[in-house]
Amino acid sequence: MSTLPSSALRLVPLGGLGEIGMNCLAVEADDGIVVVDCGVTFPQTDLGIDVFHPDFSYLEERRSRIAGVVITHGHEDHIGGLPYLLRCADVPVWAPAHAMNLAKERLVERGFELRQLKLNTIVPRTRYKIGPLSVEPVRVTHSILEACALILRTPAGTIVHTGDFKFDPTPPDGEHMDVERLKQVGDEGVRLLLSDSTNIDAPASSGSEKLVGEAIDKLVQDAPARVIVGLFSSNVQRLIMLGEIAQRHRRRICLLGRSANTHVRIATQMERLGWPSDLLVPSESVQAVPRSSLLVLASGTQAEPVAAMWRMATRSHPALALDPGDRVILSSRIIPGNDPAVLRMIGHLLRQGVEVRSRITDPEVHVSGHAHRDEQRRMLELVRPQSFVPVHGTLHHLHRHAQFARSLGQPDVLVAENGDVVEVGAGPLRKIDEVAVGKVATYDGEEISDDVLRERESLGRTGIAVVTLVVDVRGQLLSPPLLSTRGVLDAGEDKDLMRGAALEIAQALSGRPFASERPTDEQIIEVAQRAVRRNLDGISGRRPVAVVHVVRP
Ligand SMILES: [Zn+2]
Ligand SMILES: [Zn+2]
Structure with a gap:
């Protein structure tokens, strides 16, 4: 590793740059390391892999210098790797309460004793001293509760990491994007911005969650029989609206699928849903509920074979058999690569006489949680950084975002991939080294070796x-x-x-x-x-x- 002046800082991305998923970034000063996010990614092939996590060798070798891991929000691509990192480095974790509760589920599942871990909850607009950095979360809107950007005050100046974000003008949970704080920090001067690139190819704005609520409300209102909404259940904002929709149309909610149950349980414990106790129907009695009085929320929008939606489509769900005239709303996008499976699932539903509404037939039934181009421009304009590094994207997304920033007059722009060591010093950003990175396949928490996969x-x-x-x-x-x-x-x-x-x-x-x-x-x-x-x-x-x-x- 090169020796640097003490004012310099190094960024070492271990995941999430050059791919979508598995986000993990080491921010390294001479006197300590802070890790931002620690996620997993899901396999595209069926080789018996549950998840991939980043190869943590780089952090393991420097474990005594790690001051902590800071989590921006509770999506799996940001928290799912924590059990694996904590196995090789017993370091403190800092996260917003919602993300922390989800991370705790993962940690308990993998056999950790929570009281033996150093878990700290963070709230926006508060500064936390973590090793060489001061870390201040800033509320952003995204498709999950309590998402944060981070203001990192470092020896090399202020870095803003957006986390995953969009500008939602009317967030259903009432938690607005803290535009004012982002502008303030921009006024103070920002050395570097790291910003979400996921939707760089999407024009204009992502649109508010509220519009999704209105679209689904209409589809529930005129539905003659059961309505089944398939969704990414971590989107609590959407769950809040679905609870209101169910009550408005006098339907009871049944949750099918482990993920739907987990997310509703945690959001309820955090008093974020406020559903009356008689709103929910247990799955055992769902078949007996009059069809026009039922709203089912189901996991498995990507046609995952063990998930509730696929099992309903193939008439193999133990609790519920659909009938002709029921209406399925897929309130989701199709993750690239899953199209054939999702279309097969839609085919199975249609064969049963079930009506299927999706983003293909009704574009308003889903909006993305990630900023489109206009929103990405707004972020750059608010923060006005000296330098810019696009994050959270494949190399295509990173290059496009870099190009976009340059076209807006951003002077110093650098595209880095996993393993590139980026120096943040006095001059323009520089790649000064490369470190070994990779992804580790796991099943039920245990590593599967490359030989076995081959x-x-x-x-x-x-x-x-x-x-x-x-x-x-x-x-x-x-x-x-x-x-x-x-x-x-x-x-x-x-x-x-x-x-x-x-x-x-x-x-x-x-x-x-x-x-x-x-x-x-x-x-x-x-x-x-x-x-x-x-x-x-x-x-x-x-x-x-x-x-x-x-x-x-
Ligand atoms: Zn996210
Ligand atoms: Zn993400």
Whole structure:
């Protein structure tokens, strides 16, 4: 690592720059490190992975210097990595109450004793001294309660990190964006702005949550039977409006799905929902509620196969079977990559005679929680930073946001990716080094190694052949090879082909193809592996994973 003047500061992004998800940024002064956010990202392929978290080696090696982790808000891409980081570094965590309550769920799930952790709640417009920095949260509007931007006062000057934000002029929870504070800090002078790039391709403004409420209200009002709203349940602002809509149209709410239940429970504990006790119907009795008196809120808008929405679509939900004339509203966007699955789910619903409303048919049923271009411009104009680094986006988003900022006259703009070490000193921003970064796959809280993932991928592509050989000391077969395959041949129908493959293995071994009189297991395995893979390649066009067992009686 380069040596720097003591006034300089380094930014080391470990996740979230060059990808959407898994946000984690180390802000490093000479006398300590503050980590901003600690998130996870979800897999696009089905290899048995729950989540990926950032590779924390960089922080682990410097754990004694970490003063704390500051969380901007409670979305999984900002809090989900905490259990994994806290396993390798016992550091204090600072978060708004809502994010902290969600993080606690994750920590307890992973076996942490909460009282042994150093958890601190933060509120806006208050300064917290965390190691080398003073950290002040600023309220921003976003698709979750209590989202914050952070004003970081550092030895290199003031840094503003927007967190995830939009400018919602009419937030349903009544918590307005603290535009005034952002402007004040802009007046005082900001050395660097780090700002959310997610929606850089979207024109104009993202629109208020209130409009979503109005659109759904209309769709509930004229619905003849059940209404099922699929949503990202962490959006408590939307839950607040759905509670009002249900009461206005004399419908009771049933929550289907773990995520919906968790988020409603936490928001209720925090007195943010204020739903009357008889508003909710337990899922056990939902089928008995008159259809025109029911509003179901369900998790699983992305057609996740275990989630409530998919199970209703496929008539496999244990609590509720839909009927023709019911109305499903998908109050969500389709995350890129999920389109085919979501359209399949919509197909299953339509086949049941259920009416489906989505952002495709009714654009107002969802708005994004991330700033569109006009809002991103407004952020730059409020903060007026000396330097700018776009964050929270793929490289495409970061470059577009950088371009946009330059077009608005922003002088010093730098695009950095995960692993780039950015120096914030007296002059323009500079990349001074690179550190190792990566993502770690986990299932049920435990790491899955790269080797295991590679094997899973090959198994999916080619299938597997398992061969058992009973041999004497010279490596000669004492009985015909036993061969089974999975995902290669149809064991029931391709008996002749299987016999042919076994024969080829026998032939390969019978010619004494070994260097020594008394071949080792490894030498025998190599010959058999080659033979079986060659043979099956000839039949199926694929060289499967081949596992050979040698038995010596
Ligand atoms: Zn967010
Ligand atoms: Zn985010």
